Amino acid sequence: MAVLTAYWGLDGILLFFAFWILAYLYTTRKFKYWQKRGIMEIPPLPFIGNFWDCIFMKKSSWEFVQELYERSKGLPYMGFYIFDKPFILIRDPDLVKHVLVKDFNYFSDRYACSDVNDRLGYANLFMMKNPGWKILRAKLTPIFTSGKLKKMFELMIEIGNDLDRYLDSAGLEGKGKDMEMKDVCAKFTTDLIGTTAFGLRANSLSNPDAEFRKFGHKIFDYDIGRGFELMSIFFMPGIVKTIRAKFFGREVSNFLRGIFWEVINERIASGTKRNDLIDLLIELRKTYGSEDLGGFKFDGDDLVAQTAIFFSGGFETSSTVMSFAVYELALQPDLQTRLRQEILGALDKNDGKLNYDTVIALPYLDMVVSETLRKYPPLGFLDRVAIQDYKVPNSDLIIEKGTPIMISMTGMHYDPQYFPNPDKFDPERFNEVNKRNIQSYVYFPFGEGPHVCIGTRIGLLQAKLGLIHLLKGYEYTPSESTTIPMRFDPKGLTTTSLDGIRLNVRKYVQNVA
Numbered sequence: 001m002a003v004l005t006a007y008w009g010l011d012g013i014l015l016f017f018a019f020w021i022l023a024y025l026y027t028t029r030k031f032k033y034w035q036k037r038g039i040m041e042i043p044p045l046p047f048i049g050n051f052w053d054c055i056f057m058k059k060s061s062w063e064f065v066q067e068l069y070e071r072s073k074g075l076p077y078m079g080f081y082i083f084d085k086p087f088i089l090i091r092d093p094d095l096v097k098h099v100l101v102k103d104f105n106y107f108s109d110r111y112a113c114s115d116v117n118d119r120l121g122y123a124n125l126f127m128m129k130n131p132g133w134k135i136l137r138a139k140l141t142p143i144f145t146s147g148k149l150k151k152m153f154e155l156m157i158e159i160g161n162d163l164d165r166y167l168d169s170a171g172l173e174g175k176g177k178d179m180e181m182k183d184v185c186a187k188f189t190t191d192l193i194g195t196t197a198f199g200l201r202a203n204s205l206s207n208p209d210a211e212f213r214k215f216g217h218k219i220f221d222y223d224i225g226r227g228f229e230l231m232s233i234f235f236m237p238g239i240v241k242t243i244r245a246k247f248f249g250r251e252v253s254n255f256l257r258g259i260f261w262e263v264i265n266e267r268i269a270s271g272t273k274r275n276d277l278i279d280l281l282i283e284l285r286k287t288y289g290s291e292d293l294g295g296f297k298f299d300g301d302d303l304v305a306q307t308a309i310f311f312s313g314g315f316e317t318s319s320t321v322m323s324f325a326v327y328e329l330a331l332q333p334d335l336q337t338r339l340r341q342e343i344l345g346a347l348d349k350n351d352g353k354l355n356y357d358t359v360i361a362l363p364y365l366d367m368v369v370s371e372t373l374r375k376y377p378p379l380g381f382l383d384r385v386a387i388q389d390y391k392v393p394n395s396d397l398i399i400e401k402g403t404p405i406m407i408s409m410t411g412m413h414y415d416p417q418y419f420p421n422p423d424k425f426d427p428e429r430f431n432e433v434n435k436r437n438i439q440s441y442v443y444f445p446f447g448e449g450p451h452v453c454i455g456t457r458i459g460l461l462q463a464k465l466g467l468i469h470l471l472k473g474y475e476y477t478p479s480e481s482t483t484i485p486m487r488f489d490p491k492g493l494t495t496t497s498l499d500g501i502r503l504n505v506r507k508y509v510q511n512v513a
Helices: 008-027 061-071 093-102 132-144 146-168 181-197 211-219 224-235 237-243 250-270 277-288 300-331 333-349 356-361 363-375 409-413 432-436 456-472
Strands: 077-082 085-090 177-180 381-385 404-408 474-478 502-507
Touching: 061 077, 061 085, 061 224, 061 381, 061 404, 061 409, 085 093, 093 381, 093 404, 132 146, 132 277, 146 181, 146 356, 146 456, 177 181, 181 211, 181 277, 181 300, 181 456, 181 502, 211 250, 211 300, 224 237, 250 277, 250 300, 277 300, 300 333, 300 363, 300 456, 300 474, 300 502, 333 363, 333 456, 333 474, 356 363, 356 456, 363 456, 381 409, 404 409, 456 474
Parallel strands: 085 404
Antiparallel strands: 077 085, 177 502, 381 404, 474 502
16 A cells, blocks of 8 residues: 555656646746736746756856846846846846945845855955955055056066067968967966066966966866856856855866965065065955954955956956957958057157056057947946845835846947947947947946946056057958857856957068058
């Protein structure tokens, strides 16, 4: 005699179906959460919600958020679900301003979260929660003053010269050569961040087996496992502990931990001062030691976490801007010629030498970089979470505490309401006249408000310096390997080309009339 019927087999079938019916009811219990509040929502699928294409790596997470933006045209916000969790997408510029700036105290934390035991992922400035984030931000801000950046620029010049030597040795005379430009740019920015933040010569440009480049590549090497790991941290943080996700990956975490302590111990022993990130962290460690400062301390892995985020963000963001800019300029040679002429003209005025003020003052270079960031922001969305109930201005809607909030950067950057003919690469959008007419809070490639990227100025400086060195002596055209139009990696959290950025590079020969 079985438990429910006369047969064990029939009992098993009934229990099996009962389990799935209960699972279905449980995972759909919150569906229509937004509909009941009079807000448009995309009908979700049981168990997965609206996240099917991302879970199965058919679409990148930023493209998913952009698609939601486009499907809710004309609305200030819309609802969607990841598994059974209700999310809200904010798309009205005025409301974006409230979330990011005016009412920041309601949304001061990112929704993304690493496992608290993954200290390199959890305790870095990008991921840290309040109140620790506010303290950490204030202590690290001094590293990016204008005076500090000018001193860093002197170190950057050496890496620019390394890039010149790298290209000179690549055999680019005559018809030129097919090259993977994202890799070239990442080697350059890896060496830059190595010298400016760590006081190390990473030698990525001169050594194909350089460890800094090898492990930097691993952070953004989007195989299925790595893609799922980062997607979980940003969209499904409730499972990161279960799957043991690491923000930087296990191998990279071990490498950065080892190299950091080697550098800091050598710096203390020698007494050398470089006024860089390492010096600042040494001072903070001396001042605060192992004191708890709102959930983190300036010691151990919490200290390493700051070097890790500056290393990864420092090379990836700038190399993304550089490589996509060169790609677009290769497709429009007239724009490339105009920028090269501006660069060569500035070099002629300075006897062939570069200085900090010259780099940041080139107007067309700034326009090209700004338009590249519009089309290819390194991270295509912003995330926040309501830390208390929030009444949306001029509305009856209450965003409840714990609700994740998404803002589609690419959605707004490609919205023809704000940027006509958005698929066209047009630097003139950012000339002095047009730039003033861009609506507030529709263009924010580095974020906005108190959470704006702390490294914005150094990131732009690195990208501009790199483009000067790439364009002053070389021409770029599409090759047989160039992907047109651009295709993006569906496994990528950041804006990443699926096929790389391959271009034909040849030495520029100036015509002398």
